[in-house]
Amino acid sequence: MHKITLSHGSGGKLMHQLIDSVFMKELDNKTLNQKKDSAILTIGRKKLAFTTDSYVVKPIFFPGGDIGSMAVYGTVNDLSVCGAKPLFISLGLIIEEGLDKSILEKIIKSIKLAAKRSGVEVVTGDTKVVEKGSCDKIFVNTSGIGEVYYRNLAVENIRPGDSVIVSGGIGEHSISVLSKREGIAFGTEVKSDSAPLNGMINRLLSSSGGVKFMRDPTRGGLATTLNEIVRSRRFGIAVNEEDVPVTRGVRQACELLGFDPLYLACEGRVIVIVSSKSAGKVLSVMRKDPNGKGSRIIGEVCGENKGFVYLNTTSGGRRILEMLSGDQLPRIC
Amino acid sequence: MKYIDEFRDRKLIGKVARQIREAVKPRRACRFMEVCGTHTMSIFRFGLKEILPGNITLISGPGCPVCVTPNAFLDKAIALAGMKGVIVTTFGDMLRVPGSYSTLEKEKAKFNSVRMVYSTDDALDMARRNPDKEVVFIGIGFETTSPTVARSILTAGKEKIKNYSVLCGHKTMPQALRALLDDKKIGIDGLLLPGHVSAIIGVKPYEFLVKDKSKGCIIAGFEPLDIMQAILMLVKQKGPKLEVQYTRVIEKNGNPLARKAIGEVFQKADSEWRGLGIVKDSGLEINKKYSFFDAEKRFKLNVKPPKENKNCICGDVLKGIKTPEDCRLFGKACAPEHPVGACMVSGEGSCAAYYKYKARVYA
Amino acid sequence: MCLGIPMRLVKINGDEGMAESGGLKRAANLSLLKDARVGDYILIHAGFAIEKLKTEEARKTLKALREIGA
Incomplete structure (x- = not known):
């Protein structure tokens, strides 16, 4: 008897298997096959980006954010990394009966603020209430439409020698949420990195022509996203562990739980692949933005080890970074 | 001193690696076993195999509870997860380990009856907060972990937390090492011994490794420098000796309070290891005095005979x-x-x- | 088999301790440790302090490593 388990939703190998074996098998079409963060649609002379994402997070309020703002920023970022200016979003809510109205109001206020901050409008919505136990407090879905203003972003443009940049400390979102979870809870200074990236991405795309590709490392984290980029390509990526920004709070939590920060989700970070010539310029533009202050070059695209991501470890060793295989679980050994 | 970063110093690691290379030159090939799964994890995470010279081979030993817990035990844990009114609490490690027919993660999907905890204290809390449910903790691990489980049983006894019990699958390290080394064909020249097990049991239980089995042994810590230094100590040994690298933690006699807790609640028992079969006296079971907290005695478990693949080597x-x-x-x-x-x-x-x-x- | 991380003990209340490291705080069960004092570095495994860390020994280890081959 096959059952869907939590691991199928964690953004790693199992999720990709599910996508291929169920969704692609039945729904396959040219746009979907591109497997991008957003679908790129041509309507008349315009190119539009269209994306959707559902948000379930426990707890719904966490240090540095909440389910509402996260749902707005997530969709804004999925559009932005495709070179689109996010314009309109929809809001679908599934609410568990018995939820305090004040909590709902708090979430909607947060959505309002997040939409304002990222310059998008919520233009349509839907609400369903389900029986107690049928969902956990509240689930949020957002879809978004944006106009593509930068058309040269594609994995196919990536070449050996290109630089890989990440826009700040990784794993902060995951750790902030985990720190409040039952059975694991710990005190931490770490706040979620959840933030809109459209402003920064717009500035970096208009500053330099050398940007080849972007992606936000959400579920499965940096390691999984990099693996998605190299998958069945004629290049690999080498990452230098000591250059990867990890704050001490995240590092410490990882020691405690036996986690690898490279596999933790971010909600306000972007991976930028840029020609080495333009890397310095792009980096300085990113660092000027409040959401990109911690940007660093973490590695480069290489011609050898095709299809693989390699990590040069802080200790001077080397290992393959695989795609996440099921969510990381706190461990004692 | 923060006890972490100091022991990850790249320059020092490089230096020790060069020393190892020098020291190992005259030898053809060395095969060392890192007994402990946490050593395996560190070696992997820090990419140490790439730093070591090619004629040193590291072999992962039986010190990983995830690896050696047999199907029969997992089948019982999985059966518990399917019982009405039972909450199974477990370390995250065991959630995806396959039993004969399922995993705890899959049962969680079916029955929503499995909770991950970081400590037995969290499991006890769950029992306190859910007095109408039976909370079972899946007790796995070696001498480092078994005292923490023993403590939870002692606390449950003292506070009369009657809805708490433990499915006991604890194992002990020295007996497994003996069983492993009893095989004459064994291809291992020296061992890195588990630092945190040794923090509890001390140094003495390993003496037979030198006396009876003529193997060089180093009790090692888990940071990359610890492991590299331990390997250097091994290749430099002239004749088998038992040495301690992890001196900042290890006391010669281990931790008496922890050993006392184990002794109060558990007694020796034969135990089955995935890969090694049944090893005499290599496990722990809950003793008579605390049998009230033994999940195997409390619940009538209906488990199909375990399925093991005979071709596994x-x-x-x-x-x-x-x-x-x-x-x-x-x-x-x-x-x-x-x-x-x-x-x-x-x-x-x-x-x-x-x-x-x-x-x-x-x- | 056994992850253990060093943290500093910042509060003691009977067998219940609070340990801190790098801004992270977590309850630590002290029932397996004799004579724990605030300020000690303790080794935590599965929520329990299983041993104290010895600064002097740690220094000695590092010193020996620095002096190798020098």
């Missing part, structure tokens, strides 16, 4: 007699997504690591 891989590629199941019936044997179960087990690095060949 994990035992010989663990002993360093065979390599993963000698196994008929390797990469076919047994792969990381559907592991059969101990060495494939944990992501860093010998077979899983082998598979990963040969991924291009087997993809």
Whole structure:
């Protein structure tokens, strides 16, 4: 008897298997096959980006954010990394009966603020209430439409020698949420990195022509996203562990739980692949933005080890970074 | 002193690596076993195999509860998760380990009856907060972990938390090492012994490794410098000796309070190891005085006979007699997504690591 | 088999301790440790302090490593 388990939703190998074996098998079409963060649609002379994402997070309020703002920023970022200016979003809510109205109001206020901050409008919505136990407090879905203003972003443009940049400390979102979870809870200074990236991405795309590709490392984290980029390509990526920004709070939590920060989700970070010539310029533009202050070059695209991501470890060793295989679980050994 | 970063100093690691290279030159090949799964994890995480000279081979030993817990035990835990009114609490480690027919993670999906905890204190809390439910803790691990489980039983006894019990699958290290080394064909020249087990049991229980088995042994810490230094100590040994590298933690007699807790609640028992079979006196069971908290006695478990694959050669891989590629199941019936044997179960087990690095060949 | 991380003990209340490291705080069960004092570095495994860390020994280890081959 096959059952869907939590691991199928964690953004790693199992999720990709599910996508291929169920969704692609039945729904396959040219746009979907591109497997991008957003679908790129041509309507008349315009190119539009269209994306959707559902948000379930426990707890719904966490240090540095909440389910509402996260749902707005997530969709804004999925559009932005495709070179689109996010314009309109929809809001679908599934609410568990018995939820305090004040909590709902708090979430909607947060959505309002997040939409304002990222310059998008919520233009349509839907609400369903389900029986107690049928969902956990509240689930949020957002879809978004944006106009593509930068058309040269594609994995196919990536070449050996290109630089890989990440826009700040990784794993902060995951750790902030985990720190409040039952059975694991710990005190931490770490706040979620959840933030809109459209402003920064717009500035970096208009500053330099050398940007080849972007992606936000959400579920499965940096390691999984990099693996998605190299998958069945004629290049690999080498990452230098000591250059990867990890704050001490995240590092410490990882020691405690036996986690690898490279596999933790971010909600306000972007991976930028840029020609080495333009890397310095792009980096300085990113660092000027409040959401990109911690940007660093973490590695480069290489011609050898095709299809693989390699990590040069802080200790001077080397290992393959695989795609996440099921969510990381706190461990004692 | 923060006890972490100091022991990850790249320059020092490089220096020790050069020393190892020098010291090992005159020897043909060395095969060392890192007994403990946490050592395996560190070696993997810090990429230490790439730093070591080619004539040193590290073999992962039986010190990983995830790897050596047999199907029969997992089947019981899984059966508990399917029982009405039962909450199964477990360390995250065990959630995905396959039993004969299912995993705890899959049962969680079916019955929503499995909770992950970081400590037995969290499991006890769950029992306090859910007095109308039975909270069972899945007790796995070696001497480092068993005292924490013993403490939870002692606390439950004192506070009369009657809805708490433990499914006991604890194992002890020295007996397993003896069983492993009893095989004359064994291809191991020296051992890195588990630092945190030793923090509890001390140094003495390993003396037979030198006396009876003539193996050089180092009790080692888990940071990259610890492991590198321990390997250097091993290659420099002239004749088998038992030495302690992890001096900042290890007391000669271990931790008496922890050993007392184990002794109060548990007694020795024969125990089954995935890959090694049943090893005499290598496990712990809850003693008579505390049998009230024994989940096996409290619940009538209806478990189908366990299914083990007879072609699995994990035992010989663990002993360093065979390599993963000698196994008929390797990469076919047994792969990381559907592991059969101990060495494939944990992501860093010998077979899983082998598979990963040969991924291009087997993809 | 056994992850253990060093943290500093910042509060003691009977067998209940609070340990801190790098801004992270977590309850630590002290029932397996004799004579724990605030300020000690303790080794935590599965929520329990299983041993104290010895600064002097740690220094000695590092010193010996620095002096190798020098």
